Amino acid sequence: MELFLFEKENVGKQMHKFMTELFPICRSITGNGVRETLKKIQTYLPLKITEVPSGTKAFDWIIPKEWNIKSAYVIDPKGNKIIDFKNSNLHVVSYSIPIHKKISLSELKPHIHTLPDMPKSIPYLTSYYNEDWGFCMKHEDFIELEEGEYEIMIDSSLENGSLTYAEFFKKGELDDEFLISCYICHPSMCNDNLSGVVLATFLATYLKDVNTRYSYRILFIPETIGAITWLSKNEQELYKIKHGLVATCLGDSGSITYKKTREGDNEIDKIAKYVLENSKQDYSIIDFFPNGSDERQFCSPGFNLPCGSLVRSIPGSGKFPEYHTSEDNLDFVKAENLADTFSKYYEIIYISENNVKYFNLNPKCEPQLGKRGLYRNLGSQKHSEEKDLAIFWILNQSDGKNSLLDIAIKSKLDFHLIKEVADNLIKHNLLKHIK
């Protein structure tokens, strides 16, 4: 399988452009922001959208009420609107209950959240499972607040409704699935998590038009509760998942990081390691740890799915102070970083599509390559060419145990060369694909 060709720089720009479109929408784990986001993705992709009613059980969890918000503000004693939801949807703690009253500064203060260390940035906060309300603002504005009576208003609703998620599915030659998961529950923040949404969308646009060996399932879900809900509704089908990647934080300028699956030795781990090691760029490979994004759920011990995570800067690792603040914006995420990450996802998919095992049909001694035109005629002092070496490696190692990636790793020859030479050996009836 040759997979799709893409023009890297162009893909990066398109992803960034789509991110700009999605940025203003106020998303949360439920509500119309999610639906509006999915509608925009549908302009690129066919999606299967699922609505799960509030109150539905999902393992240990219950789908919460649906939250929507129209507007919110705070007016200071002098009548100035010092906080306005219109300017930034981060100003309101996600899942804040509706409220409208006048209160003193000292009553208001416990409900205001700031970042004293980043006085020019608004933090992003949520209160999904504890009914409360709050505002977030810049610390430099907060310290200017004067005593007096404040008018506060949050025009939100927290009512029975549903949780919304979507799936893109593309059937391949096999029922075995490659799962890619991103989350759609953060408001105006780019690296965490719109970078995942746009990358998943563009990967899908390419995948939908090519023949693939694996089937591809791409999830657009609210983080945590969405993953838990999806898992609870698809428990009987999980056995099909052969590889998985959680996609988030894909557009910052940090180097690529691969976080291994829980077992650490699945095929996806080997593939990701190979891609990063051969990228000639800085990279990190880190062991699985049980906090993080939705790999927490996919890799819980009851499922233990072969899901890793390919990101740039790990969220919450300290390498990325813009995390969960208004600094994680359209400037912070660069088109070229998105493009670079896209090419890594492509390479991992390409290798997993082509990482098959063959059986040498002439396993006793070497076949006579010369009579097949596969080898130079004149035995000489010249060093073997890489293509000749690839022939020897593939024939010697194709005992049904080694995959093409295993052979590329052992031989230190490029996977693409190994694949190309293997295709040629198949044409000469020297290899047989092991299903």
Add this chain to the structure above:
Amino acid sequence: MELFLFEKENVGKQMHKFMTELFPICRSITGNGVRETLKKIQTYLPLKITEVPSGTKAFDWIIPKEWNIKSAYVIDPKGNKIIDFKNSNLHVVSYSIPIHKKISLSELKPHIHTLPDMPKSIPYLTSYYNEDWGFCMKHEDFIELEEGEYEIMIDSSLENGSLTYAEFFKKGELDDEFLISCYICHPSMCNDNLSGVVLATFLATYLKDVNTRYSYRILFIPETIGAITWLSKNEQELYKIKHGLVATCLGDSGSITYKKTREGDNEIDKIAKYVLENSKQDYSIIDFFPNGSDERQFCSPGFNLPCGSLVRSIPGSGKFPEYHTSEDNLDFVKAENLADTFSKYYEIIYISENNVKYFNLNPKCEPQLGKRGLYRNLGSQKHSEEKDLAIFWILNQSDGKNSLLDIAIKSKLDFHLIKEVADNLIKHNLLKHIK
């Protein structure tokens, strides 16, 4: 299990004080010195004392005759008592047969042993299985000896009697045993081996008063022949031993050394490695080798017991030149070193007592921690606290295969924290103990 609390400095002093009491006694592999030593230990502990008659077979060995000594001296030609057993029981080669006669210097010399490299020290020598006699003295005195007739006298007895050893046993919740072995056969020497005797005694005084998961068996035996005898008489019960440590050389100022079990990958090896790695002190971990102390017998191929050895300076390694000389005395062993070693034994016991495996009762996705009050309510930008991390690690890894120590090692979180958090998760019915 919380195990006992101890005041480290105080325990060190008490051990040293008890060592001072035991120091003057002339011990050997049999005889009244051993019995007297055990009587003093009995002021702290209940002991089961076994007497095995001379001539009894123990595998390839035969219990030797019992040796006792009352006095010994050498008088020089001028009438000076140049060697007197009263001054040091090292002056007589252990197991010397009785003798009283006058001989020339040239006849005497082959029976005198000195340390030319340490002229101010008396060596410690034995001749258990070859009937002979001899004196040990300082080399600086030896070279002053003048020609003439010497009166030599050893008032010893070598007769049928018995070999004496003792066991402290404390039944725990399980029949599985933790074996600690020390030897009681050396005369006035402190690091090798009174340090083992006093440490084992004090460990036992604490263990006898607490509820434990394991049963504890502490052996006070003569080295080699005692271990062989005990093994030959208890062959049917050895299967109960789950962990073992041979205790000797515990009071010198060298750093702690753990010598692995023969297999090298028993649970006790993992625990000792963890304790030393996390001690923030210098330490060494060395592979098993088949010379040494009684681990030689416990780890002989017919038993292959999971016995390691936790010491400070390895005897006979050259790091400890005072070994088997009069320099291994009450000054050489420091109370603070004994206390430090004691705390390492305690920590190993504490971890083995608590190193259980749990099964996550909510293995599919994470449980909702918030509704159980186990997690902060406000989702924020803050980094996870260690306690939160411990919850995630324990839940994710408790698939019945990983013990709490495995989880501590993988998570790099402190074992005590892991244990405390696991206890809390049990209270919330999120974990179940796997028997």
Add this chain to the structure above:
Amino acid sequence: MELFLFEKENVGKQMHKFMTELFPICRSITGNGVRETLKKIQTYLPLKITEVPSGTKAFDWIIPKEWNIKSAYVIDPKGNKIIDFKNSNLHVVSYSIPIHKKISLSELKPHIHTLPDMPKSIPYLTSYYNEDWGFCMKHEDFIELEEGEYEIMIDSSLENGSLTYAEFFKKGELDDEFLISCYICHPSMCNDNLSGVVLATFLATYLKDVNTRYSYRILFIPETIGAITWLSKNEQELYKIKHGLVATCLGDSGSITYKKTREGDNEIDKIAKYVLENSKQDYSIIDFFPNGSDERQFCSPGFNLPCGSLVRSIPGSGKFPEYHTSEDNLDFVKAENLADTFSKYYEIIYISENNVKYFNLNPKCEPQLGKRGLYRNLGSQKHSEEKDLAIFWILNQSDGKNSLLDIAIKSKLDFHLIKEVADNLIKHNLLKHIK
């Protein structure tokens, strides 16, 4: 088994002398040069010689026609014989068809091969499976060639005949075989490959006169087609091969290199590693790769024999620019290098002959060594001697799983000491050989 003793310097000189005798013969993969070479080897050894007719199938291959050559030359327009086969048998491309005609320089040039980077050297070229003709010459002579008519003559024959190979076989105590393979198909070249022929010959002269545990089979075969032919005719007997070494390039001044078997963890790999690590000389150990000499065939996936390769400089690795040129001559190969390589082969054979497993007949605790005279009588402060340590190690580890080499490796004691001490323990009925 003590194996043979040899006088290293002398063996080196004898090998070099025999190489000088073999040097002038024009060998190829078939023909009288091979037969003449084998006849000279027969002055040292009994050989079983096999002739396989042209046209016989050997797996994917067919035995080619037999090639012989009497003379060849090129005469330039001025009548000078600028190339004469008498001066060097490298001047003619091996397997050149007969030809005799006059042609222009431009017609001749495509049939002339030189080494522009080594203008003073003649390359060695073959055209076994593609009927063609050609000359090889020094590049410095080639560039002097003037326009005009050249007379070319190759008095060769390419006709049905046979491929010739030979085996030396020595029956040992076991049917298990140690295979050593060298090739006899190169014309006047010394390191590649006469060094292999003379080393194999001299090893065999010693092996034939001693009692051995393994049976030894030494192959003198044409490279590639000879190995393939031998394998095809002996497929039913290959299971007997327990160790194998391919011998080539054994006389250059590079350090010793061991190329592992395909699996990389056979006993021969462990033995070769031990010998090189303990040689106190520079050495390399490299993983198997599927180009190289006849290990390509022995290690093809259908056989996967435990064959490594012990060489000095790897042919074609770039470390040995004389490879396949007229520079690989009698000066390039030194007697002392041949002698050094010979001693490594000897050491590997010695260890494999003696690398047996024993069972400790007194596995419970240590036996009492003193009563058997195996241990000093006086227990003292002295460090254990190496011989004492060897006793403890052998007894402790002889549980039927560890071989003497395993014990030498774990104990860091010399294999020869371990073997000597084990022999002594057998005499005392403390060990039993596991068949």
